[in-house]
Amino acid sequence: MTENPLKAKDEQPFVIDPIADTGAAKWSYFSLTFSLFYFFHIIAKYEQYTNTQLISVFVIYICFIALFFQAIRSTGKAVLKPIIAIVILSAVGAAINPGTNALFGYAAFFSGYYFLRKYAVLLLILNLAAQISSALILDLLSPYYLGPSLACSFSLFVYGIFSQKEYIHSCLQQKKNQQIEQLAAIAERERIARDMHDLLGHSLSSLALKSELAEKLANKQHFEAAKKEISEVASLARQTLSEVRLAVTGLKLQGLSGSLQKLTNELKNMKFDTQCYIDALNLPPMVESTLIILSKEWITNILRHSNGNSVSIAITTDANNVTLSIGDNGKTAKIKPGNGIEGMRSRVAELSGSLDINDDDGVKLTVVIPLLATVRSNVKNKAIVSV
Template sequence: MSDNFNQALADKRNPYWLWGPLAFSIFYFLPLIFNLSVFIGPRLVGVFGIYLAFLALYKKAIFAKGEKVLLPTLGIIFLCVLGTYITPGTQALFGYAAYFCGFNFRFNKGIQGLTGILLAIVLSAELFSYRDAFFLAPALIVSIGLFFFGQAERKDRLHKQKENISQQKVEHFAAIAERERIARDLHDLVGHSLSSIALKANLAEKLISKNHHEKAATEIHEVASLSREILAQVREAVSGIKQYNLPKQIEKLVSELESHNITVKKNIDLTSLPPHLELPLIFICTELVTNILKHSSGDQVLIDIQTTCVDDQVLALTIKDNGQVLAPNWGNGLTGIKERCQLINAEFTINTQDGFCARITLGKE
């Protein structure tokens, strides 16, 4: 097994592993309970002395991380072997050493440790004449069983550890995706609004130079309104709580185009628009109109959006002008549109043979 395991058995999230397993150590005292007359004087003191020493080693073992458990585990094994001279109840304590081997060591090393524990049990039986099944069978069976229980707990901890790492990666990538989303949203919202502000400010400057002060004041008033609007849009884009409305946004874009003496022809059907496409389309339409306002020499624009389509399509969007374009400039705007189309699995194409024509199509899944 290949893993990166450096955990202690004691887990703050599961306090049972601190002292809960010691409930099974009651079997250590069974020989004392059933043959109390045999355990008198120094031998009785030895029984409790062994158990206290075991508790000290157990505490070290449950807080030892990974293979650092080796020394306290060896201590438990030697204590059990030597303690069998005083009481056969040590058969109940060998299993704890086996559990630590199963939990803290990889399988191959753990099997080596289990083999050593089983040999230590047999050695104890030979040294102190406990060759009967009442000593050997429980000690051997419990040790083998607890070893595999330790391995199962190790695998469970490893699984949880991998889940935590995976969750951290998911959160990390989600944070990156969210930053990229905010960057795209800010570019689309701020870029479009600032372009409008720049155009209106230039127009106001020209009007003032021609002494058309009232018209200039109107443009300046609209600049102030746009400035307030852009602040609201930035806050909403960052917080992600804005309720977008595609039809209203299209009407707003049409009004801006018409305010620059551009004739707009609309052919829009949004009756079957899937809800998850509304936000991407708002930004895509906004960015395309911004490009027309900034770069187009044409005076006519077609906005065609169809959501009740043939040929297995759920969306067909076309925004086209009649200006002259040599080649598209793939700046942040068009690149952002391409990225948004990739996110919704849509196809984005540009044609500049007869003006600038952007087409976005999305087929059925």
């Protein structure tokens, strides 16, 4: 069974911190506009209110705002206090302004959003009991008071429950993504270990055989043949060292900066005048790995096919996007996308990005990938103890 991210090892109930989720926080602040219904009764019957009552009305509303912000910033048992306080404030405030029935719904939403179902239902019952009690005591048994109050409370309670489910799904999805990234890292390490084993096993065996052959030839005074074998031993040793370095580089230079540095060095070794600029820190792992793969693919194409002598590489970010630009001054016929380019387009499309190839003046690759808030955010699991 899938583990509930809102469950601790001791199976105690949790609440969620709405501020930890960007979407929930935006909804929370926007929802305050609905609290303005609190003032409708005052506007409709302004002449019936004394100055003292008007001051009390505004004091009650200010208290509600304070409790609202306390609720969306609280965790643990502390969240229970502002919820109950909103219910009491709404019930008592009805003695001055019946418009306080608009505030019960906020307590209902927080109950549904923060708590496990059985605790949420208990809080809703308490909320409804307070509404009915205030109506009985204050002689407000009217559809105009209880009707909107009860309807709003029920609907916002249900909305709070669905918002909690959405948050749980987001937590689970992020956890799965992290597990996939960890598995990918483990698979890469295993690949490097396997390559190292196969590479060194074959190469060292060859070195041993050639060294023994050179020794035997020298003993028989076949010095020219022995010299040739020794030369091949030296060449094979250098080749093996180079291949080992390449394998180790895949482990040592993890990350975008290290990968691009390696690619830049390869271009310079092939006599390309290369400029590299990186202004991109803390990218989401999926975005960073995609940029590394795209850079390797495109620069490999340049090394194989470009007849130019200059390459520029740039990775920049703004508030919404990360942009990869790789250009060279080689001349080419009209580029026809093959499997390599189509594979690059597919990777970019998976991240809702765009890929453009311009060959009007040299060849330039431009990739733009949006940095979605759901990808960049690090969702925090804040737990509470049971109540």
